[in-house]
Structure formats: C-alpha cells, structure tokens
Amino acid sequence: MSDIVSHPHSGISLQRINAMVLRYWYLLMSSWPRLLELVYWPALQIITWGFLQNYISQASGFFAKAGGTLIGAVILWDILFRGQLGFSISFLEEMWARNLGNLMMSPLKPIEFLLSLMIMSIIRLAIGVIPMTLMALFFFGFNFYAIGLPLIAFFCNLIFTSWSVGVFASGLVLRNGLGAESIVWTLMFAVMPLACIYYPVEVLPTWLQHVAWTLPPTYVFEGMRSLLIDHVFRADLMAWALVINAMLFAASFAIFLALLQSAKRNGSLLSGGE
C-alpha cells in the first residue's frame, strides 16, 4: 500500500469530519447569496412578529404581562426550522453538485458525513439566528439571552429534533433523488401546528394533545411559556423532551441507513437525479 496515506481508515475520523466542514465553509464563503439567505428570512420574521407582539400587548393585558412570548416563540421556531434546513441544505449541496458519488467512494463514513452536517447546521444557524436575536433586543427590547440557563435546554432539545428530521429527510432524498427535494423544505411544517409554538397545548382537542405530547418541540414551547409567563423553569418537560429526542434520533439514523442500503440496491447513488 502507498505510504502517502497516513493511517488505516478505522473508527470515526475527526480529520474526515473536519474536511467536510471545510468543504461547506468554502462553499458558504464563496457565495454571498448563500450567506444573505441565512440572515434574510429570520430578519423578516423577527420584524413582522415583533411588531405584532407590540400591537397585541397594547391591546391585551395578558400579552402585556407575557411579554416576549411571541418573539421568543419565533426565535425558538427558527432554531428548530433553520437547524433542520442548515443540515439538509448542506446535504442537498452534494446532490446539486453531483458530488455524492465521490464522497461515497471515499473513506468518509455515513456517521462522519452526518456529524459534519450537524456541525454545519449549528454554524449556519449561528449566522442566521444571532443577528435575529440582536434585532429582537434592539427593535423590541426582548433580550433572548436573558432566558439564561434554560435556553441551553431549549436549544439542545430543538437542535436534536431538527437533526432527526434532517437525517430522515436526507435519507429520503438519497433514496429517491432530487425529486424528493421538496420534502426537505416542507417536512418541518408538518410539526408546526402540533408543536404548539404560538399557543398552549390545551387549545388542541384532547385526542390531538396526546399526539402533540409525542413531539419534543411541544415540551420546549410549553417550557418557554412557563418560564416567560409564570417564571417557572419546568425541568421535567425538558427531561421528557430529551428522552423522546434520543428515541427519535436513533430511529431517524436507523431509517437513514436503511434508505442508504435501499439506494445501493436501487442503484440511485450514482445517478441522484430526479
């Protein structure tokens, strides 16, 4: 064997993960529209919902008391949604570039590929959401970081859910080609009404509440309302969300591997088209 390759390709390699993160970083830095897109929509969101929050808090005593719940919900929703998009778009970049065959033939393992996509989702999220939180502070006086330590629990749970959805959606695209691309953009919206982002779970019919409580984001948004309205941090809700997230992530990873195997049976890895 040639001695220019440094070591056998066993285990998870940080070097390979780092190489993939570098690949996406080069791409982001080479394209200002990609960077702008990361900031543009979150900024629009916060401005729209911020003014709405201002308006209804003037008209309603409850919302005046529960200051920031709408803006807080918008920011947390963006963490969930943008986290998944950050993951999935990096994956789609490989499909659009027809580079997947090169990667699959390299020593890069699926788990390393997914880990690099997770790191990229955090980087992309930071580029989009940090300016958003600063706008919330500057224009509407809502200090997102004043949530304090509970914010870490909210963030971890939401990002885990976003990765699970991202892994599942990427598996579908891997198996079915770019014809399944629209799933990447829309799948998270299926979660939206049941995750009770802008309203409490009690608003839902009883039977639907049971469904809502199977989704980790529901616990996060309930936890946020509890914190902002009642000033109580519900650690129990966060713990439940974490347990469900762990199961969800394991299931989505298993499904991804199954879809990868199916793509290999089907021969779609080399084509990757529609």
Added chain:
Amino acid sequence: MQQVDTGRERAANDAFTTDQGGSAAIDVAHLVKVYKTTRAVDDISFRITRGSITGLLGGNGAGKTTTIAMIMGLVLPTSGTVHVLGAKIPEQRYDVLGRMNFESPYVDMPMRLTVRQNLTIFGRLYAVKHLRERIDRLAEDLDLKDFLDRANGKLSAGQKTRVALAKALINEPDLLLLDEPTASLDPDTADWVRQHLETYRKTHNATILLASHNMLEVERLCDRVIIMKRGKIEDDDSPERIMARYNRDTLEEVFLDVARGRVREGAPEGTS
C-alpha cells in the same frame, strides 16, 4: 494484423493467471444485478491481477457502469461476490476504500470550490500526508498550475477531466477505477492522460480497470479486454488475441462485430 508486443503479451498472460494466495486486485464471481425486471449484469466472473490495466468494453446498457459500481460497493449485487484488494465488498469496503479511487462522468467536483480547495478536501478525506506537496506535485504532473485557484465550474471540459483525474490520484491508489477517463478531451490531451496513466501504473504497480468507448485507448492501454453485452461477458482476452480471433485489425471492428451480433471467424467454441 498487428504484431503482438511481447511485453504486453506477457502482462496479458499475467492478467489471466490465477493469483497465488488470493492476491487478485479484483475478484468477481457469478455477479448478478437485477433492477426490477432488467438483468443489468448477468452472472459474470473475472479476476484481475495486481498491476494490470483491464478495459471493460460494451455498448450503452451493456452493464459496465453497474459492474464498476458493484466493485466500488455503491450498488449492491443481487447475487454473487466481489473481493477488492482482498476485502469482501460491500461488507469490508471501508478497509480498502483508502487504497482505491475512481473517476466517472456520473459525478462532478463541487463547482464553486477552487481546484486547490477540492483537492485539499479530498486529500483530507483520504488522510494524505504532506498534502500541500502532493497537490503541488499533481498540479505539476497534470498541468493544473495555471488554474489551481480557479473555481471548478469555470474550467473547460478538458480541464475538469484533468482535475477529476488529479482527485482520483490524490491518495496514490493501488486500484484505480475509471469510467470514460478521456471523455471530452482533445486528442492531444487524451493522449497525454493515457501516457500519465501508463506511467502511473508502472511506477506504482497500480491496477487500473477502465470502462471506455474509445477503442484506440483500450488497444493502447489495456493488457486485457473484457467485452460485455446485455450484462454478460461476451469475450475476455488480450486486445491482440481478441483481434486475431475475430480476424480484425482494430478493436473498433471487433466491437462492431459484437454489438451487431456478427459471427466471428475462427473464434474458438464456447467463447461467445
């Protein structure tokens, strides 16, 4: 008829010799791939000796790309076995992927990244030591220096092919799988790439399996030719012996005979 080059003939004979101790670079046995109702590959078997160059020939839909994809582990066989550099594929593919590489018109390098960035990323994926020097060396060998810092998407087709070849050689692979390696190249550059592949094989004792429609390329480069038709191996021998068997002067004429189902003159029984 062409004179048989004794050196090539010897290499061709080596390419057919059963390896001692199972050291074949590629060992394919009774390989079948069925897509729904189509038998893309239909019970093919062959062994390829280390250090040889083998051409996989066949018309569109003959099963060449599917065969190469199964050797790479990107497509799962319906039945049969594949061993590459001693590892069972796909089960043990991660044991040998670092010693292989490939180039195919079905894949591209990321377009917005520069040539240097692309080679850096693939070099890191393959854990190449002294990567900067390796990239400089490839840029020298493959004449990439003038556009090393240009985005891949802004290169001509020929330049892209050379960059793809540089990526395929970044880890100095023991086994190189090439699908149409000189497609889109002008004759001068194509000839130059072929020379480079020949030199690479000699200096590294590398094994090369290439699928090509360019018969001249196959005649010039390959010790051995496997001709596929409708998923089956139609013939398997050195270019010289195949041409002699079909009583033809060029592989292109042989290819047309096979593609059009013409009866071969003097072909030994059981080889068609």
